[in-house]
Amino acid sequence: MKPTLQAVADAVGVSRSTVSNAYSRPDQLSTALRERILEAARQLGYPGPDPTARSLRRGVVGAVGVLFTSQLSYAFTDPFAVRFLAGVAGAAERHGTSLLLVPLPDDAPGARRAVESAAVDGFCVYCAGDESWALDAIRARNLPFVTTAPRADAGPADRFVGIDERAAARTAAAHVVGLGHRRVALLGDTVLPGVPSGELRLADVTDVPHPTTRGRLAGFADAFAEVGVAWPELTLLSAAGNSRTAAAAAVAAVLAGPDRPTAILACSDVLALGVLDALAGTGGPPCAVTGFDDIAEAAEAGLTTVRQPAEEKGRRLAELLLDPPEDPAAGHVLLPTELVVRTSTGPVPRR
Amino acid sequence: MKPTLQAVADAVGVSRSTVSNAYSRPDQLSTALRERILEAARQLGYPGPDPTARSLRRGVVGAVGVLFTSQLSYAFTDPFAVRFLAGVAGAAERHGTSLLLVPLPDDAPGARRAVESAAVDGFCVYCAGDESWALDAIRARNLPFVTTAPRADAGPADRFVGIDERAAARTAAAHVVGLGHRRVALLGDTVLPGVPSGELRLADVTDVPHPTTRGRLAGFADAFAEVGVAWPELTLLSAAGNSRTAAAAAVAAVLAGPDRPTAILACSDVLALGVLDALAGTGGPPCAVTGFDDIAEAAEAGLTTVRQPAEEKGRRLAELLLDPPEDPAAGHVLLPTELVVRTSTGPVPRR
DNA sequence: TCGGCGTTCTGAATCGATTCAGTATCTGTA
DNA sequence: TACAGATACTGAATCGATTCAGAACGCCGA
Structure with a gap:
């Protein structure tokens, strides 16, 4: 049996309260007694008040x-x-x-x-x-x-x-717009739950359940709406999971297809890096890519992205x-x- | 006041034990009663047994x-x-x-x-x-x-x-030995506590207090001892902290000095990357560098290193x-x- | 000498549950 | 009818501490 506070009290011949005070409120007892108590505790191998019991009584866990x-x-x-x-x-x-x-x-x-x-x-x-x-x-x-x-x-x-997810995403899209891109794809993680990686059609951005993804996609769309490119004209891609491989899989078809976008805007750097992976694999004309977060790998990959302070x-x-x-x-x-x-x-x- | 298990018991008109069983041992009471209890709990806003109290009684925290x-x-x-x-x-x-x-x-x-x-x-x-x-x-x-x-x-x-820190480090050093290097420096994190980044003299590797660092340095030394390069002939460098900047600072002087080593063996990849940073800054003849751990950045930097499964x-x-x-x-x-x-x-x- | 005050220590209540030995009720069988 | 054995539930002890109202004591000033 592990010694309890009571055991220490008995050993020293004081009350339980006093031993408790020796640990938690040293000002409540004389230094001499406190020393005697701590010494006895050491002798007995008492490791101090039980954290769980203490939490229960105090109502605080730490x-x-x-x-x-x-x-x-x-x-x-x-x-x-x-x-x-x-x-x-x-x-x-x-x-x-x-x-x-x-x-x-x-x-x-x-x-x-x-x-x-x-x-x-x-x-x-x-x-x-x-x-x-x-x-x-x-x-x-x-x-x-x-x-x-x-x-x-x-x-x-x-x-x-x-x-401000939406405003932040918009700056990335505005940059891409400024470069002249009009035929673009947006890439999000699990845009709709349960759908496999690939293209997706959605009547409106408000249909995206995930609030972060929704905010970012909406921000992207904002910038394009301003130059007359409406939501349905934007290719929407969904990756099944926030991973490079899922992203690469999600963009594969559209990169090989006839209406290959000139830019892809991703909702995270991890996804964007996956797009770069896919691009590196295929050849073809260059394609602009943006990410989101600015993780360390983004700098190394030369990825244009929206930095947020992690x-x-x-x-x-x-x-x-x-x-x-x-x-x-x-x-x-x-x-x-x-x-x-x-x-x-x-x-x-x-x- | 947050409702307790007792409050639920009172509301349903059963004993405390029964409510407890409703949560922890459903087989101990009829399904009907259990439903009634859970329903009452829902009504009262009882969030289930208090984790702390439960831990105390059960003696298990999870x-x-x-x-x-x-x-x-x-x-x-x-x-x-x-x-x-x-x-x-x-x-x-x-x-x-x-x-x-x-x-x-x-x-x-x-x-x-x-x-x-x-x-x-x-x-x-x-x-x-x-x-x-x-x-x-x-x-x-x-x-x-x-x-x-x-x-x-x-x-x-x-x-x-x-x-096996020592044997693992030895393989890295043996590789460097095989490449012909004899004038080399070893770099560890805080080889002696309290010393600033830079060169250090130590009578023997057993004087290194940190066991991991000691093991790796010893392994490095083993491989050199085998070709007749004894411990005192190896330059020992210490970085104040496991960081790239500390490592760069630690090697700066010796890279600029007259007896510039042709290889530097570091006790971690982070340190090794710092050495590469320093090298990139100085120019001068090439210098072989090895690390330890094989973190992601190591691959990107082309760092020779000892991989351990993290x-x-x-x-x-x-x-x-x-x-x-x-x-x-x-x-x-x-x-x-x-x-x-x-x-x-x-x-x-x-x- | 006595009231008042500060210091040091005690006792009992309490935190919120779990557990287990029992009691009461029901089911099936000889 | 009676008894064994399940099944459903209760009561009281317990986990290991903290807390706070007081008790005992010594000290000081009036």
Whole structure:
């Protein structure tokens, strides 16, 4: 049996409360007694108050949960997510708080249970679509939470750190428009759930369920609408998953087809890099490509992309959770983005 | 006040035990009653059993701690550590276990307390030197743990997943020896604690405190000893931190000096990339460079390096913790490594 | 000498569940 | 009819601490 606080109390001949105080409130007892207690604890091999029991009584855990809506291991595959997590970790570290990475099973009820049974004081939710099941569960537990995007069902007290997805995407598209491109394709991750990689027809951009993807696609469309290229004229491509291979597969057919676009705008750098992979494989006339996020690989590949501050996003999000500002308005943060023009976007080739 | 299990029991008019069973052991009560209870819980907004209380009573938390000896945010800076973590996360996910990333303060007593007060069922310790304070604390708590290296004070029951650092490093050095290099420098991260980046003299490799660095340096030295180049003839460089800039700073002087080495062997890819940075900046005759780990950037940079399986290391380590093998011998895993020869290592330039 | 105050320590209630030995009710069988 | 054996549910003990209202004591000033 592991020794308990009671055992130490008995050994020293004091009450349980006093031993507790020796650990948690040293000012409540004489230094001499405190020393005697700690010494006895050492003798007995008592490792200090049990974290779980302490949490129960205190009502505080000292950890915040990080919720990735997709597979936990995915979080480590996307460089952007990793840098985001680095930001969260840095802030948590400074605050002396642990990070609980919660694995979510595929089924919604299971995932809900996972959220319900996480021992945490709050949640950082990395938004990736419709995670209302998660937010409902968190709200039911009455725990504070923050998200990486303003949500449709958000109240004014709900805090987030995000970017203006639509405006940011628009800058990339405007750049491509400025280069003269009119026959273009837009590429998103899982534009509609369940569809395989490839082309897709959608009456309107509002039909895209995933809010981030929707915002970015809408931003792309905005810039083209301005020069008279309407939504239906834009080829819409969907990759089954945010991976290079899925992206390459998604664009393969359209690159080989008769109406080959002169530019492809992707909703993430990972996708854009996949497009570059595909392009490198096929030959053919040059095709402009843009990405989103500005991960490290983007610079190396010369990818034109929209930069958003990854670590900062994570850091400020965690800070918002860990010490909430007085002013509720300060709980709504939109980070700046920046178009980074590199070599992957050139003018329309003359034929 | 948040409703408790008792409140639900009162609402339905059953005992607390029955409500508990409704959640944890559905076979212990009739389906009808269970439905009624869950419905009442829904009405009351009861989010299910409190995780902390449940952990206390059950004596199980459902989370394992991951201990990085350095800053938590560091873990996200080194690509190797990230991939390792991805492996751990994958295994944990499959097992339905959460991951607790524990931030460690700089001071040893504080760090010890952090380990003592982490609510976990066990620890994955990413070894990075002498973390006996951590292991002592873990042992005192009587928690299972696994490490990424066999440790000096390890008993036969202590489990680990590692590589043969010395033999692996030796293959890299042997390759460099084979290319004819004899005037070489070895570069490690913080070879001695507290020394600034730059050259360093050490009577013997056994004086290096950090076990991983020691093992690799020893392996390098082995290969050179075989062709008659003894330890004191090898230039020893230390970088203050595992970063490209620190590495570049560490090699600057020796690259500019009179006895410029024809090859530099680094203890990690990150350091090796820093050396390449420095080399790109200076010009001068070519200099062979080797790394260690084989991170993604290594391939792009054409870096000759020793590959060790990062995700697999994390995965198998976590598996060792999460379902321990019967056979204690199975708890000692040495993963294979492989020398990957790329363009960064060429023959000695003829002068 | 006594009231008042500060320091040091104690006792009992409490956090929110799980567990297990039982009790009560029902089913089937000889 | 009676008894064994399931099935459904309850009560009380328990997990390991924290907290707070007080008790005991010494000290000071009036």
